[in-house]
Amino acid sequence: MDDLMIKVENVSKEYRLGQIGGTTLREEMQRKIAKVLKKEDPTKKIGEKDYSDGETFMALDGVSFEVKKGERLAIIGHNGAGKSTLLKLLSRVTAPSTGGIGLNGRIASMLEVGTGFHPELTGRENVYMNGAILGMTKKEIDKKIDDIIEFSEVRQFIDTPVKRYSSGMFVKLAFSVAAHLDAEIMLMDEVLAVGDMAFQTKCLNKMSDLAKNEGKTILYVSHNMNTVRKLCNRAMVLEHGRVAFNGSVEEGIARYLKDDENASLHFDLDKAKRPYGGIGDEFRALSLDFLDDRTRFKYDESIEAKFKFRAERAYKAVRLRAEAYYFDGTEIGNYESDSFEVKAEGEHTINLSFKPDVLPIGQYYLILNIYEVDLTNNHQTLDQPSQRIPFEIYEDDPTGIRWNHEYMGHVRMGKIKLKDN
Amino acid sequence: MIMKETISQNSFTTRITAHHGLFDLHLKETLSYRDLIFLFVKRDFVSKYKQTVLGPAWALIQPLLTTVVYTLIFSGLAGLTTADIEGDYIVPPFLFYLSGSICWSYFSGTLIATSNTFLANSAVMGKVYYPRLVSPISTAFSHLISFGIQFSMFVVAWIIFAVIGGTSIVITPWLLMLPLIIIQLMILSTGLGIIISSVTTKYRDLQMLVSFGLQLWQYATPIAYGLTLVSSSESFSKYLFLYQLNPMTPLVTTFRYAVFGFGYFDLTYYLISWGVTIAFFVIGLILFSKIERTFMDTI
Secondary structure, eight states, X not given: OTTEEEEEEEEEXXXXXXXXXXXXXXHHHHHHHHHHTTOOOTXXXXXXXXXXXXXXXXXXXXXXXXXXXXXXXXXXXXXXXXXXXXHHHHTTSSOOSEEEEEEOSOEEEESSTTTTOOTTSBXXXXXXXXXXXXXXXXXXXXXXXXXXXXXXXXXXXXXXXXXXXXXXXXXXXXXXXXXXXXXXXXXXXSGGGSSOHHHHHHHHHHHHHHHHHHOOEXXXXXXXXXXXXXXXXXXXXXXXXXEEXXXXXXXXXXXXXXXXXXXXXXXXXXXXXXXXXXXXSSEEEEEEEESTTOSEEETTSOEXXXXXXXXXXXXXXXEEEXXXXXXXXXXXXXXXXXXXXXXXXXXXXXXXXXXXXXOOSEEEEXXXXXXXXXXXXXXXXXXXXXXXXXXXXXXXXXXXXXXXXXXXXXXXXXXXXXXXX | OHHHHHHHHSOOSEEEESOOOTTOOOHHHHHHTHHHHHHHHHHHHHHHHTTOSSGGGHHHHHHHHHHHXXXXXXXXXXXXXXXXXXXXXXXXXXXXXXXXXXXXXHXXXXXXXXXXXHHHTHHHHTTOOOOTTHHHHHHHHHHHHHHHHHHHHHHHHHHXXXXXXXXXXXXXXXXXXXHHHHHHHHHHHHHXXXXXXHHHTTBTHHHHHHHHHHHHHHXXXXXXXXXXXXXXXXXXXXXXXXXXXXXXHHHHHHHHHHHHSOSOOOHHHHHHHHHHHHHHHHHHHHHHHHHTTTHHHHO
């Protein structure tokens, strides 16, 4: 029993949807008054879904697991599965809604290396500060400072303010502070996504070394299955806030790479909200279905879908536009169709196909917009169901770049051709 | 709950649960992070004056200018009294205003900075855990450094007055009150600051009110005038008890008593002031430790 390091019991984390923080007292009052008068919320954005009825979202839903000393557990799952929320709870950034977590020993989180670095302070001063934020005392850092500087490869610049550092140096220094912590449990969230390859390998080796020789317990969150294979000896797959799998690394990875069974293939656009009135009456989008029974696509494959709509009259030229968003809501761009004719009123079905090849690995969603091109070439919106249509892009080239959306953007701009001179 | 019991039965060093006790304040844990407090203080001080020509001299300029303006306007033009108590001995107006301003500037500076704790540190606090109380505590200490610099300036000004103007320097046992007053000043401003910082995670309105409210509060505190202005006024003297319930009033008058060896002191109001200070601080601690658990979800 004494080698049990982490015990997570029935932990749930609930978030209220809609706008919560950052309100002013005045907005809150307006909202309350509007609710009493049964009027529309004046602070709500047009077209925004009304969440005021206390609609909630379970980021984690009854998660339980245990981790023993020296284990290197990978936590994998698609974006939005609850990985980051779980790490936030473990690192005590926020508290769970229900359930409890027990930890044995100090926990060091490397959720984002370099947090707490102050640009005006030198590298050495920042090492002390970062170490102290992570819970080390000055004495402990004194003992380790030489190892830290050595490992970081930035000895030359250690007494220079870090605002003069390159981002690579920054990361190296930050990682070596975290790697030399005297914590028994280490949390890492994609920390290895930055920094050069050689340093990444060095970090991975250091981490496995810490786990194997010093008995440290490691929780590693990553989308990069190669590093998971190298570092971890157990994997846990999260799906929609629940533990879907907990066992061997290979089985876990297989489970993760398999299609998400709960993903929807059919989208009811008829029932979806419209952002404003006056649209969707004469022309109404009814549904969209992904063909091929899947929502995960390799970037060079075509996405095939069936679009159903109802028209109250004939249209000469109708076009379809699909706004593409990254799962976090960042708008990426638009897909457009050619004009098509709707010859008669009634229900129609058309088949669509588009290539997602500019989208790097990740989760996205589409929002459809149907418009008419009239005789004077004006565009008239016919319908715009606010239903999100999620899909995922993957890649199976092991030599490909590991796409980090935060640093690299959401568009892959294509290959650079090598020309023979 | 059955689940909760098994977590508490095991001998875990850290337990994270959905609910926590009202007085679960992590004070012991905060104390173990004193190295971090020290480093934060150092960081605040270093980064504040980096790339400035005058450096820490900036800490002197603000109270010095305030004092000059007070001396010219309130004492010179308006002719307001600078006495806390009726008597023969009158403190030179310049020294009087200087002593008041450095107290007030510590109070308002610390209050404004700590009231911004969660918002200003959300980037770090959203990534790693450390006892959140470390931030306001280090703010209180880093302002104490400025206070120390300003107090030295006050001593220098006094010596100049003594040498040139012949003002006598009187040292009495009251001087021993000084540390106590400074501690109270720290507790009061931090306590109020963390109350405001807890509330502003949800309502930003209060943030707007802070600096404005402090301006008004200063008028209700004998900074730009002596206490006798109120106590000798026919229409206002009946409100003197109310005026003295302001925890800053006894604090400032006692501070002047301690440094000048002469002034006004009322034990009852002084103790009430301490009571209010501790009440604010305890309420602040309870609120703060409740908010710190989930403020990242609402900020």
